[in-house]
Structure formats: structure tokens, C-alpha cells
Amino acid sequence: xxxxxxxxxxxxxxxxxxxxxxRLSPHFHDLNPEAIINAYTxxxxxxxxxxxxxxxxxxxxxxxxxxxxxxxxxxNDEEFRRQFYEACKEWIKTHPWHIAFFAIAIVLMVxxxxxxxxxxxxxxxxxxxxxxxxxxxxSVAAGSAFAILQSMGMLGAVIIPAVGAGVFGSTIFAxxxxxxxxxxxxxxxxHLFSG
Numbered sequence: 001x002x003x004x005x006x007x008x009x010x011x012x013x014x015x016x017x018x019x020x021x022x023r024l025s026p027h028f029h030d031l032n033p034e035a036i037i038n039a040y041t042x043x044x045x046x047x048x049x050x051x052x053x054x055x056x057x058x059x060x061x062x063x064x065x066x067x068x069x070x071x072x073x074x075x076n077d078e079e080f081r082r083q084f085y086e087a088c089k090e091w092i093k094t095h096p097w098h099i100a101f102f103a104i105a106i107v108l109m110v111x112x113x114x115x116x117x118x119x120x121x122x123x124x125x126x127x128x129x130x131x132x133x134x135x136x137x138x139s140v141a142a143g144s145a146f147a148i149l150q151s152m153g154m155l156g157a158v159i160i161p162a163v164g165a166g167v168f169g170s171t172i173f174a175x176x177x178x179x180x181x182x183x184x185x186x187x188x189x190x191h192l193f194s195g
Contacts, residue, residue, distance in 0.1 A: 013168065018169055056177075067193065070124055070192065070193060074192065087181055087185070090181075091148050091175075091182075092180060095175065095179075098171055098175050101167055101168075101170075101171040102171055104164075104167060105129065105164045105165070105167040105168035105171060106158055106164070106168070107164070107165035108161065108163055108164025108167065109161045109168065110161075110164075111156070111157075111160045111164075113149060113153040113156060113160065114153065114157060114160075116128045116129055116149075116151065116153075117129030117130055118149050118150050118153025119153060119154075119156070119157065120153070120154055120158075122150070122156035129146075129150065129153070130148070130193065132146055133146065140156065153175070
């Protein structure tokens with residue numbers, strides 16, 4: 001004879017899954033992780049991308065969908081968001097230097113010279129750098145501000161974001177190694193995503 005409690009539990013689980021699915025984009029079930037991985041790899045070649053591809057390539061479509069679904073469910077949980085906000089606010093108050101290094105790292109990873117159009121192959125068409133160069137008549141004097149910024153843009157196209165990523169990673173490592181809150185959060189996340 002089936003247990004009525006187990007039957008109601010299975011019904012509530014299927015209801016929570018359908019509720020979770022209803023909050024997702026209708027295209028979520030059409031998600032093709034391999035296409036996303038291939039597009040990212042083509043746009044961002046390099047050793048870090050190869051490592052990410054190797055990790056994601058080991059996941060099946062079902063694993064990836066389940067992982068994304070658990071992330072969405074966690075983010076949608078109002079109590080989680082409240083606790084996360086309070087914990088972040090407290091951490092920011094007690095770790096101002098970490099926040100400063102995070103800000104510096106993000107600025108470096110975004111690479112403001114590249115955003116302004118000082119690219120690895122010269123000024124990018126339609127950018128601020130191209131407009132500046134045309135405003136000065138196309139001939140750039142050696143040692144001018146434009147020449148210095150373009151040289152830095154050419155040399156730093158990869159170096160500047162890499163330094164930013166190094167600063168970001170180092171700051172995360174320092175924060176985790178000294179913060180009990182972060183260690184507890186990592187343990188909770190490991191537990192959440194392991195099952």
C-alpha cells in the first residue's frame with residue numbers, strides 16, 4: 001500500500017519543478033550548451049578559454065541545465081538575497097582594501113584604453129581614438145599624449161586585462177583565505193551544487 005505522505009511529497013516536488021520552469025525563459029529548454037561553448041571559444045581564444053571549455057565539455061546538457069536551474073532558484077529565493085545583501089554589506093565595511101583592489105582589477109580587465117579605441121593594431125575605426133587622430137590631422141607627433149596612449153594600447157591589449165585578472169584573483173584568494181564568512185559560503189555552495 002503506497003504511503004500517502006510520499007505521494008504528496010512527490011506531487012509537491014513536481015509542482016516546485018514546474019513552478020521553477022515557469023520562471024525560466026521559454027528558450028531555456030532549447031539551450032544548446034555546446035553552441036554557447038563553441039561561440040565563446042571562437043570569440044576568446046587562449047589557454048583560459050581552453051580550460052573553461054574542458055571543464056564545461058565534461059558536463060552533459062542535463063547537468064548544465066540542472067546547474068543553471070539551481071542557480072536561478074537560489075537567486076530567486078528572497079531570504080537568500082536578503083542574507084547575501086546583509087553579508088556583503090558587512091564584508092564591505094570590514095574590508096575596504098579588498099573593495100579597492102576589486103575596483104582596480106575590474107577597471108584593468110575592462111581595459112579602458114581598448115574601450116577608447118586604442119587597439120593592438122592601431123586606432124579602432126569609429127572610436128574615440130580614431131576621432132582624436134582625425135582631429136589632429138592624422139599625423140601624430142612622437143611623445144604626444146595620443147602616441148603614448150596608442151603605444152600603451154598596442155602593448156597592453158593583452159597585458160592590461162591579464163594584470164587585472166591577476167589582481168582580481170589575488171584579491172579573491174586573500175579575501176577567502178582570511179574570511180570565515182566566505183569559507184562558510186563556499187561550503188554552502190559546494191553542498192548546494194553537489195547534490
